[in-house]
Amino acid sequence: MRPGGNLKRLFDADASVPVTSLIDITFLLLVFFLLTMKFRDPEGRLAALLPPERGLARGGAPAVDEDLVLVLASADVPPGAVAASRVRFGRGRPSETLGTLAVGDDDAVVSDPADALVSLVPWLEGVRRRAPSVRVRLDADASVPHAVVVAVLDAVAAAGIPDVAFGGVRRGFAAEVLSGGTPK
Amino acid sequence: MRPPKSLARLPDVELDLTPMIDCVFQLVIFFALVNEFSSADLKKVVLPAAPRSVKESPQVEDAEHLVVTVVDPASPPPGFDPARPPVYYRGAQPRDMRALRALLRADADPLRFPDETRPPVVAASNVRPSRRTLRIRADRRLAFGWVQAVIAVAGPIPGAPAESESLECPLLYKIEIAARPRGEEVPR
Secondary structure, three states: OOOOHHHHHHHHOOOOOOOHHHHHHHHHHHHHHHHHOOOOOOEEEEEEEOOOOOOOOOOOOOOOOOEEEEEEEEEOOOOOOOOOEEEEEEEOOOOEEEEEEEEOOOOOEEEEOOOHHHHHHHHHHHHHHHOOOOEEEEEEOOOOEHHHHHHHHHHHHHOOOOOEEEEOOOOOHHHHHHOOOOOO | OOOOHHHHOOOOOOOOOHHHHHHHHHHHHHHHHHOHHHHOOOOOOOOOEOOOOEEEOHHHHHHHEEEEEEOOOOOOOOOOOOOOOOEEEOOEOOOOHHHHHHHHHHHHOOOOOEOOOOOOOOOOOOOOOEEEEEEEEEOOOOEHHHHHHHHHHHOOOOOOOHHHHHHHOOOEEEEEEEEEOOOOOOOO
């Protein structure tokens, strides 16, 4: 059926969409996005878990035997040291000291006296070979620089140990923080 | 003045705008998607170096992550309130760590995002830990204590009543520490 009357006039009319305003706005948007665009820097990530024993039922329970507990504790800064901070790291409590780390002003974790962090990786690899399902628990003092903790996490990742948990928070720490205290 | 006859004989010139509009729209959509709006609330911090850290696209991940930034109070960002913890979440400093915990609980929402691989936190209830991940971006110069504090409030408090913790605790077990992967220079 052919359209008639008003519809016929409508179909016969020369219809065109005015695109000029659309293009104007689109170009404005394009220029805006071009000027404001900034790509976000990709960040790395190191995965960890809360310790399995940090549950509601068994809060504060000690680590199980198969855990390897790495302790990071602040050590005295020797006079004249260039490092901002020194950290002793060891295994378990009371710890067997594996070495000391120092953090330089330029972010680098400097090992002292030997390259302790580099030697940590083969040592951890040896542990993993002996116990493939080993879990690492990282106990760090509140005063230890975050860069050192990340450096040790990085060494654990380099040794191929996927299961890392944070622990070592003393009893009452969370309650202190929640009541407005500064973590220490 | 009338145009010369040779010009008047030229056919009507029509500019086909369709492909250009297509391209411009493609560009607009591209820039809108890759723009940094989603991370506008992320404070700039100098992350510690970790050459073996897994480098992934944060844009893709952020939907599943709760991102907490811990700044160094010694070099604070503009608008930093020293009376509050040096912690930013959703682009602002929470009033205190209790307020941060409440915000994390609302977003971790263990009832909506339960981790089915973990047992219920209280034997009698069906509340499981959240499957969402807590990503902590902390300044390299910061003492680890504030990172520990964020981790502590994100999980259950040892010794607290289990029933109240299952209602108030964010129950975040999965933690990621943001770092600078290999090849990333220290920003000056």
